[in-house]
Amino acid sequence: MAIESVNPATGETSRSFEPLTDEQLDEKLGKAADAFRDWRRTSYDERAALLRRTADLLDEEAEDLGRLATLEMGKTLAAAVAEVRKSAKGCRWYADHGPDMLADEPWPVEGANVFTRYEPLGPVLAIMPWNFPYWQVFRFIAPALVAGNTGLLKHASNVPQVALRIEDVLRRAGCPDGVFQTLLVSSGAIEGIIDDDRVRAVTLTGSEPAGRAVAAAAGRNIKTSVLELGGSDVFIVMPSADLDDAVANAVTSRLLNNGQSCVNAKRFVLHRDIAAEFTEKFVARMAAQKVGDPMAEDTDLGPLSTPDGLETLHQQVTDTVKAGARLLTGGEPLDGPGNFYPPTVLTDIPDGSPGHREEFFGPVALVWEAADADEAIRIANDSTFGLGGSAWTTDPEEQQRFVSEVETGMMYINKFTESTPEVPFGGAKNSGYGRELATFGARSFVNPKTVWIAG
The missing domain is CATH 3.40.605.10 (Aldehyde Dehydrogenase; Chain A, domain 1)
Known part of the structure; x- marks a missing residue:
């Protein structure tokens, strides 16, 4: 062949x-x-x-x-x-x-x-x-x-x-x-x-x-x-974070490489005190991204790499919504030629659904709410993956807890995960x-x- x-x-x-x-x-x-x-x-x-x-x-x-x-x-x-x-x-x-x-x-x-x-x-x-x-x-x-x-x-x-x-x-x-x-x-x-x-x-x-x-x-x-x-990297946001900065970085990280990176932020765990405000701003920014010709200078998001990748991603979204998740934006492939999928945000992710247990390799964000740092860590570790993750907080105690207790090969504080020759890159668990x-x-x-x- x-x-x-x-x-x-x-x-x-x-x-x-x-x-x-x-x-x-x-x-x-x-x-x-x-x-x-x-x-x-x-x-x-x-x-x-x-x-x-x-x-x-x-x-x-x-x-x-x-x-x-x-x-x-x-x-x-x-x-x-x-x-x-x-x-x-x-x-x-x-x-x-x-x-x-x-x-x-x-x-x-x-x-x-x-x-x-x-x-x-x-x-x-x-x-x-x-x-x-x-x-x-x-x-x-x-x-x-x-x-x-x-x-x-x-x-x-x-x-x-x-x-x-x-x-x-x-x-x-x-x-x-x-x-x-x-x-x-x-x-x-x-x-x-x-x-x-x-x-x-x-x-x-x-x-x-x-x-x-x-x-x-x-x-x-x-x-x-x-x-x-694979990875299903967590992006934790706590009340002390600069919310606008965290939102901007969340969108950048989730949509990097058309959402097709092992270390994209994929699971967004938000402290309940800031969850509503963060989600509103996040959804607005995601929905405003321009999807189109990847050769064009003003395009924010290009196509997925293959038709199979598009089909798999959409099936994951559909099955997660059927299981009880709420769709906040996106969720349908774009009409016309090419493998285009819009920025998509899901929340209220049910246990056992694809959004809970699988890696989403495309521009889909999965949102959880946490009562405190303990619950944020529990949600972060409730995954078979352990590549990277990030936490957004200016509280020194919280920073050290996330570094020590989130089960990943890499943990970034107030910065999203990336690969660069100066630092080691790799994961834990699956x-x-x-x-x-x-x-x-x-x-x-x-x-x-x-x-x-x-x-």
């Missing part, structure tokens, strides 16, 4: 690609293994120089690369260009800091020279999603390459042109043959790639079911894996394990070898 690039704003297919044959895939895996033997011997300076040249190309071509992302997955052009520039920033950050993070780490043992040496593992398979088609890849490949690994990218099937352009950018930046390769294959090929002895580790950003399958295959093969899965970015990213795919030199 062909791998197709379909414009989510129009439904038109722009390009089709034939997946790799078994022979072509085997050749690419062999190239990755062969290239690793030489790449691991390069200096940190050489690897950093490659990342800096890559960053320069990303910045120079940001507009063109951004248009390609918008064409394939529908985010607004401004957001797509910003993502490309963020990817450049990530490359430069690891060029600047990666070598220090991977330097030999000494241990205080009397009479001996003892240290940990961080050695690369080999070819790493990255199974990446469409929602941040550049940043997701570069936040993996920048630290992986600086550590001395080689990379194999199985990108989402709806962004094949972005996947190939990433390989092209790295090649033109001077990446040696086989050090980074895009694999145009179906998801059915993933298990076999993980089983291959030449592949030494795997990282996945995607759904919980996909994570379970990848983790099982990696575990069966005793290979390192990192999983960043949102995955392992960490990306910061020092964790550089050390995710290495063998921390203990070295003891006596005398």
Whole structure:
């Protein structure tokens, strides 16, 4: 079956690609293994120089690369260009800091020279999603390459042109043959790639079911894996918060990337003293967003990435309302071509409904009311997910409680969750394990070898 690039704003297919044959895939895996033997011997300076040249190309071509992302997955052009520039920033950050993070780490043992040496593992398979088609890849490949690994990218099937352009950018930046390769294959090929002895580790950003399958295959093969899965991030607002600021950030966070981010704020837990005022302002701002052509400068919200994504989201909304939730705005797909869904707000979410237990991957906000901090924490933790979250309060005691008691891999106070190379990124519970970015990213795919030199 062909791998197709379909414009989510129009439904038109722009390009089709034939997946790799078994022979072509085997050749690419062999190239990755062969290239690793030489790449691991390069200096940190050489690897950093490659990342800096890559960053320069990303910045120079940001507009063109951004248009390609918008064409394939529908985010607004401004957001797509910003993502490309963020990817450049990530490359430069690891060029600047990666070598220090991977330097030999000494241990205080009397009479001996003892240290940990961080050695690369080999070819790493990255199974990446469409929602941040550049940043997701570069936040993996920048630290992986600086550590001395080689990379194999199985990108989402709806962004094949972005996947190939990433390989092209790295090649033109001077990446040696086989050090980074895009694999145009179906998801059915993933298990076999993980089983291959030449592949030494795997990282996945995607759904919980996909994570379970990848983790099982990696575990069966005793290979390192990192999983960043779904999220239903909480956004807690307490009476001491600057309400207008919290509302503005709530809308921005919920609608970021057309509402299709694992760390979008999705569940809004409001203290009852401010719930009515917050909800009124929040609904008004959500309803005022302009939905339309993602290439247009004045568009606030573009389409969802696929017709299936639109259908799933609308079914979740419909089933949650049928279970007893109240619809405050939105709730119906827009007429015409494209996968457009309006900003939507639901409240009075019933236990056991999709709004209570599932991730909503689109511009739908779910609102709860809490009597106090205790109830806010209980609602926040009443989820199988635990990626990120935020709490809006100026009360120091409340801040510390939310940091300590909300069960997430990341907790932000008076700021919504984001990923940036300077800080670790990852979740708890069913949102995955392992960490990306910061020092964790550089050390995710290495063998921390203990070295003891006596005398």
